Amino acid sequence: MTTQQQIVRLFQERGDECISGEEISRILGVTRSAVWKQIGLLRERGFRIEAHPSKGYRLIDSPDSLLPADLQAGFETAVIGREFVYFEKTESTNTRAHEIATQGGAEGTVVIAECQSAGKGRLGRRWVSPPGVNLYTSVILRPPILPQAAPQLTFLSAVAVARAVRDVCSADARVKWPNDILLNGRKVAGLLNEMSAESEKVHFVVLGIGINLNMEREQFPPDLRYPATSVAIETGEGVRRRLFAQTLFRHLDQLYNRYLADGVAPILKEWETLFDLNGRMVEVDFQHSRIEGRVEGLDEDGALLLRLANGALERVLAGDVRPI
C-alpha cells in the first residue's frame, strides 16, 4: 500500500473524528511534509478533506467510494445497476454473482468488491486484486440468446470499458482479442464472462470486469504473463473510482440495450475501431496448438479471422494472440 492509500485508510478508520498531521506522520513513519503533500494530491483527486487548525484532518467525501448508496446517487439506467451488492473483500466477484444469479438474482444486479482474495482471469488464471485502488465488478445479465452467442458479450464489455477510460481518463484504450483492454500496449483491464446455460437457452451470463485504475507500479507482482499497468501509471493522474464505475455502468447499460435491439453487429464494428492488429501477422496459441496467419478482422460472431499461409481462412474462437 502506498503512503497515499495508507492515509485514506487512516481517515476511513477514524470516520467523523479528526486526526492530526503529526499523528499521521508518526503512524506511517513519514515526514509531516510528505503527509501535507499527499493530502494535497488527494484533494486534486476529488477527496474532500476538512482541516481544523487545532484538531487536524477529517475526510468528508471520497471519490473512491464504491458503496451502493454512493454509486446510486444521481445514477439512472434501464437495466445495469438495478441493484448493487458490495463486499469489502470476497474471493471473486464472478463467483458471488454466479451464486446470486443461481438463486434467481435479477438481471442488472452488479456485484462490487474492494478486494478479491482469489480474483479470476480467463482460463483459470489469476487476477491480482489489491484493495482500495481498482474496480472489480461483475454484472448479471439474462439475455434471451442461445449459448453459442454468449461469447459475443465479451465485446460489449470491452467497448464499455474503453469508452469509460476515454470519458473519465481522457486516454485512448485499445483492445486485445478476445478480452483484454490495453493502454500503451500494456494490459489495464481484463474481462471474464461466464455463463450458465442449457442447449437452447442461456440462463444467465456474468460479465466480470477488472480494471486497474489507481494501482501503483510496486503493487504488481513480478511474474505476470503479459505487461500490466494501471490508468494512473499511464496517464499520471489518479482516477475517481466512483465516477469511473458510474460511467462504465452507463455505457454497459446503453450497449446492452442496443445489443438486445440490434444484435452484436454495431458493437463488433465499434470494437474493431479499437483493435490494432487488423492486417498484421499473428500467432495464436491455444491448448497444445499454435497457428499463424494474417488478421482479417472478426466474423459476425466475434471469431478472429486469420488468413493462413495456404490461403485458407481460419475462424479462431479462443487463444492467446501475439503479433509476429
Place this chain on the structure above:
Amino acid sequence: MTTQQQIVRLFQERGDECISGEEISRILGVTRSAVWKQIGLLRERGFRIEAHPSKGYRLIDSPDSLLPADLQAGFETAVIGREFVYFEKTESTNTRAHEIATQGGAEGTVVIAECQSAGKGRLGRRWVSPPGVNLYTSVILRPPILPQAAPQLTFLSAVAVARAVRDVCSADARVKWPNDILLNGRKVAGLLNEMSAESEKVHFVVLGIGINLNMEREQFPPDLRYPATSVAIETGEGVRRRLFAQTLFRHLDQLYNRYLADGVAPILKEWETLFDLNGRMVEVDFQHSRIEGRVEGLDEDGALLLRLANGALERVLAGDVRPI
C-alpha cells in the same frame, strides 16, 4: 402408485422381516389372488422374493435398486460412474449435479434420485418424476471443449439412451430433434444438458437424463404438451432398472471416450440412423417465430438443416419440431 409398486414398497419397509399374503391384501385392500398375481409378475421382472409357508414373503433382491452399492457391483467404466450420489428424493438431479460440480465434483460423478420434486425439462418445462418406477439421473462431465460445442453432447446422451433401450428392452427407440427419445412416436425419455462455461472454456456439463421405464398410464398427468409413454407401456414388460442404468452408463462411457478421441461426427452419424424426419416437411417453433422447411439432416455441430421454400438452407439451433 400401482398395486405392484405398493407391494414393493411394503417389502422394502419390512426389510428382513416377512409379511404374509393376507396382511398385504388387507393393507392394500385387494384380494389375496391379486397379491399372488403381482408377486408372480415381480418375480418375472427379476425380483427375488422368498416365500415361507408359515411366515409369508420377504424381498431378497430387487432389480429396481439404484443404490450406489448395487449399481457398482460388477460395474466397470473408464469415466462415467466413478462416483454415485443417491437421493431418495430431491428437487432435480441436474440442480444437485450442478452444485456438486461447482464445488469441484469429479468428472464422471453420477447423481440419481428415486423421485424429483421439481424435475426439469428443457426451456423451463417440468419433468414428471414419480418415485420408484423410472430413472432420473445427471452425469457431470468436464470435456476440454469450447462452449459453442457443448450442445453437441445432447446427441451423445440420446444415442446412449436409445442403445440402452435396445439392449435391455429389445425396443426400437427413435430420436426427436434435439433432445427427446420416442417409442412408437411417444416421448419415453428427455434430455436436459446444462453447462457452466467461460467464453473460451467449458467448466463442466451436466447431462440430465429422465427415462420413463415402469411408469403406468395412470401416472401421467393429463396435460402434457407431447404424448408421453414408458418403456413398460410400450413393450408390455417391466424394466429392470438397475440393469438399465448400468447399461446406460456403460454406453455413455463408451460414447464419451469416443467423443473425446474422434469428435462428434461418429455420434451424429449414429443419431441420424435413429431419426425419422430426414426428407420430411416440418415446422419449427422457437420463441415467437415459426419456420417451415424440408429436413436435410444435421450439420457438423448438430444444427438441424432445413431447406426453405425460397431455396435457402437454414441452420436451426433450437426449437420445437413438428412434421406437417
